[in-house]
Amino acid sequence: MPAASSISVLVVDDQMTIRALVRNGLQQLGFREISEAPDGEEALRILVQRPSNLIISDYNMPKLDGLGLLRAVRSHPPIKSTAFIMLTGRADSELVKRAAQFGVNNYLVKPFTVAVLRQKIEQVFGALT
Amino acid sequence: MDELEIIKGTFFQECEELLADLENGLLAMEAGSGDAETVNAVFRAVHSIKGGAGAFGFEALVRFAHVFETLMDAVRSNKVPATQSLAADLLRAADILADHVNAAQSGDLVDEGRTAAMAAELTALTDPDGLAAPADDEGDFPDFTPQPIAIGGDELGDLGGDEFGFTPMAVALPDDAPVADEPADAEWEIVFTPHASLYRNANEPALFLRELERLGLLTVTLDDSRLPALEDLDAEGAYLSWTARLTTDADETTIREVFDFVEADCDLIIRPFTDDLHDLHDPDGDDLAEAPAMPDIAAILAKAAAEAPIPEMDALPAAAGAVAAAPAAPAAAAAPKAAESNQGFAAQATIRVDPERIDKLIDLVGELVINQAMLAQRVVECGLAPSSSVATGLDDLEQLTREIQESVMAIRAQPVKSVFQRMPRLVRETASMTGKQVRLVTDGEATEVDKTVIERLSDPITHMIRNAIDHGLEAPDVRVAAGKPAEGVVKLAAMHRGGRIVIEVSDDGAGINRERVKAIAISRELIGPDSQLTDDEIDNLIFLPGFSTAAKVSDVSGRGVGMDVVRRSIQALGGRISIASRPGQGSTFTLSLPLTLAVLDGMVIDVAGQTLVCPLTAIVESLKPKAEEIRNLGPSGAVLAVRGGFVPLIDIGYVLGFRAAPLNAADGVVLLIENEDGGRAALVADGIQGQRQVVIKSLESNYRQVEGIAAATILGDGRVALILDPDAVVAMRRQGGRAPDPALIAAE
Known part of the structure; x- marks a missing residue:
């Protein structure tokens, strides 16, 4: 039963709106350590300096997309076991399959409610306190 | 909120x-x-x-x-x-x-x-053939069920597949130590120079490098500088050396173990990596020294690509792909690429700030400028020598204050791109409405101007472009007949000129039909039938109120406002607009505006006991009239003789209702201004205090709109002063009117 406040999260999306919405949802769930990155490359740069427990990342981003980020994370030993939740659109079943091959922990379909966000995180970490 | x-x-x-x-x-x-x-x-x-x-x-x-x-x-x-x-x-x-x-x-x-x-x-x-099934938005993901990592019997029960057939993968959090507090990986530099004996013993250098890579993140540079010319090459000689940078949590012993069996057959240097050392040993040190001392992203990406190559991956950066081809082989090319991509990160650091904070800062700096000016004036009044330490100190302060002001204004400056970007659509729509073929060319999109001005640029530019397409460009067949390409060109350009922003809208159409413009102006009694006008003056008749050249009211320009309203709104901002035209070759609208609407260079004047500010841009000259230059016309009218011409005298205090009868111009000073239609007027004030930069405060948003007054400002001594709208004052006088409630303005 991990405490939400003990889990650090990196939110990766090129859209500020989506980052703000995810951050807002996370804050409602009691998360405190939340950082943001606008693309996969920036996310990677942040992660190697300061690892997070959880990455919530969009798929379609400039520079380095969500799958590229996932692969990079999984191949870099210091951060390879970071939990990774991929943000997807409804029709992206191909993407979810490919992400699963690369070891994504869960996915989250946009748009989402705070309850669904909680459910998706709890499926990865267990019930939050 | x-x-x-x-x-x-x-x-x-x-x-x-x-x-x-x-x-x-x-x-x-x-x-x-x-x-x-x-x-x-x-x-x-x-x-x-x-x-x-x-x-x-x-x-x-x-x-x-x-x-x-x-x-x-x-x-x-x-x-x-x-x-x-x-x-x-x-x-x-x-x-x-x-x-x-x-x-x-x-x-x-x-x-x-x-x-x-x-x-x-x-x-x-x-789907041209309509063959595909409708998109299945709610489609599930049936084919794949990843294996969950068990972290505890009970919790796994909650992890069953969801509606998409996907089974989430659980992870365990690190127990106590927060991730962020884990010791950072160390960076090592390993210089590996095999002797010929190493090769003789059937060892392969690449294997050692690959072994190193298992320990962490590795970048390898090959040094082949000792490689002789082919004819001198000993096939069994050893000429190569590798310099590896390794980011790892392993210690030196572990790294040394990689070379356990060949240490006698090579020169091996293992040392903690620092930029200084690197500069000494790497001929390409310049590139690498600029890269931050942390695992470089390109290398991680290269490694990711090498471990799991998927041909259809579409978004992997090209640089990473190139490196991926030879992950552990001599990777000299990777180093500069890494440096490039790291520089890319640094460039995008921006912060978003609430605009109100910047507005506040600009207001404060504006007042700082005013205060500094007041202080400088006091020093002069006190009779201190310009060389005194107080005076020179103040000079420095003035310099600094100006620099601060410029820097702060630069924060709020925005490229005109945001306005220009809306124009292609306007051109498309106007072109299709008028049946003309138009290509829009823009120039100077990066020209920066204060946000307050940007917001006011959109309407006039929209109007000028509509006008250029509707009135300027000819129909395609007319153009072809005139030997021009069917497609007309409208050019929108922005530039800085003389501390102002200049916007030009030009077209390659027929130019202004001066005969027709003049005929219309005469028929509407805007000019006399026998007026002698220069070409330039005729062109600018289109800015007169009530002028419209469209033979029929068209869908486009006939709707909404005329050019006179555009000119009026530009002038209200301290700007000017004019048109130049060459028959058969097109017309160019030129619009110039101050770079900011936050501060204004003004002339501070006294009028009937009030302190007012007149925008400097409006003033042509200021003078002290002699009694013999003033000619009275009727009870309240008078003109001033200025260099052979006569200019109407208008007492600001009388028009605004500060006093019941006009001041005799000979007892005051006169500000010669150029008004809306190029005509001149002489505004009478009691006296001039001086020229000063003032911070503009909107009267409308703080109080209400007052005729003849453009805005307000706060002077250095804390007094409120009203900023004149000279054109409006002239217009009020023309209508013979006075402000509706004299006491009101005086009371403010």
């Missing part, structure tokens, strides 16, 4: 940027210069708008964006060819998408018929 409302605001702000990206991408495609990345960027823009819109429940916007996105996805995957005519269709779709965004923001309704027609068009383009 509700947090979600704030995020919604962010969304619309972001939409504006996305729509601009979308349009730019499509314009590039239309011009035939779009590549795969352009198509992808267009897709991403539509996708992002849809994603955000979904979060806020803008259903109509989501539905239309979805159809658009589906087509872009097909284009992206080459199922639909990205032709220029497709781009033209997509541009129209982008316009409708923009309408939907606006409607979502304002709560207005969109044209459903137009949307439906466009959506049908897009669907037909996506």
Whole structure:
């Protein structure tokens, strides 16, 4: 039963709106350590300096997309076991399959409610306190 | 404000940027210069708008964006060819998408018929034969069920597959130590120089490097500088050396163990990596020294690509792909690339700040400027020598204050791009409405000007462009007959000139028909039938109130305001607008505005005991009239003889109602101003205090609009002073009127 406040999260999306919405949802769930990155490359740069427990990342981003980020994370030993939740659109079943091959922990379909966000995180970490 | 409302605001702000990206991408495609990345960027823009819109429940916007996105996805995957005519269709779709965004923001309704027609068009383009099954938005992901990592018997029970057939993978959090507090990996430099004996013993250097790579993140540089010319080469000699940078949590012993069996057969240096050391040993040290001392991203990406190569991966950066071809082989090329991509990160550090904070800062700095000016004046009044330490100190202060002001103004400065970006759509729509062929060329989009001015540029530019297309350009057949290409060119340019921003809108049309303009002006009694006017004066008649050259009221320019209103609004901002024309070759509108509306260079004057500020831009000259230069005309009218001409005298205090009878101009000073239609007037004031830069405070937002007054300001001593609108004062005098409530303004 991990405490939400003990889990650090990196939110990766090129859209500020989506980052703000995810951050807002996370804050409602009691998360405190939340950082943001606008693309996969920036996310990677942040992660190697300061690892997070959880990455919530969009798929379609400039520079380095969500799958590229996932692969990079999984191949870099210091951060390879970071939990990774991929943000997807409804029709992206191909993407979810490919992400699963690369070891994504869960996915989250946009748009989402705070309850669904909680459910998706709890499926990865267990019930939050 | 509700947090979600704030995020919604962010969304619309972001939409504006996305729509601009979308349009730019499509314009590039239309011009035939779009590549795969352009198509992808267009897709991403539509996708992002849809994603955000979904979060806020803008259903109509989501539905239309979805159809658009589906087509872009097909284009992206080459199922639909990205032709220029497709781009033209997509541009129209982008316009409708923009309408939907606006409607979502304002709560207005969109044209459903137009949307439906466009959506049908897009669907037909996506799937010309209508063969594909309807997109299955709610599709599940049935084929894949990843293996969960068990972290505890009980919790696993909750992890059953969901509605998409996907089983989440659980992870265990590190027990106590927060991740962020883990010791950082150390960086090592390993210089590995095999002796010939190493090769003789059938050892392969690449294997050692590969072994090193298992310990962490590795970058290897090959040094082949000792390699002799081919004819001197000993096939069994050893000439190569590798310098490896390793980021790892392993210690030196572990690293040394890699070379356990060959240490006697090579020169091996293992040491903690620092930039200094590196500079000494790496001939390419310059490039690497600039890179931050942390695992470089390109190397991680290269490694990721090498470990799991997937041919159809579409978004892997090209640089990483190139390195991936030889992950552990001599990777000299990787180093500069890494440096490049790292520099890319540094460039994008921006912060978003609430504009109100900047406005406040600008106000404060403006007042600092005023205070500094007042202080300087006191020093002069006290009779201190200009060389005194106080005076020189004040000079330094003035310099600094000006620099601060410029820097602060630069924060709020924005490129005119945001306004220019809206124009391609306007041109498209106006062109199709008038049946003309138009190409818009823009120049100087990066020209920066204060935000307050940017906001006011849009309307006049819109009007000038409409005018250029509607009145300036000829119909295609007329153009061809005149030996011009059927497609007309409208050029929109921005530049800085003399501390002002200048916007030019030019066309290559027929130019102004001066005979007709003059005839119309005479028929409307705007000028006398026997007026002798220069070409330039005739051209500028179109700015007179009540002038319209359109033979019939057209759909485009005939609607809304005339050029006189445009000129009026420009002048209210301290700007000027004029037109120059050459018959058969086209016309150019030139609009110039101050770079900021936050501060104003003004002349501080005394009028009937009040302190007023007259914008310096309006003043041609100020003078002290002699009694013999004043001619009285009737009870309250008078003119002033200025260099052979007569200019009407207008007492500011009388017109604004500060006093009951006009002041005799000989007892005061006169500000000679140039008014709206190029005519002159002489404004009478009691005295001039001096020239000063003042901070503009809107009277309208703090009080209400007052005729003859443009705004207010606060002087250095804390007094409020009103800023004159000289043109309005002249207009009030012409109407013979006085301010409706004299006591009111005096009381303010």
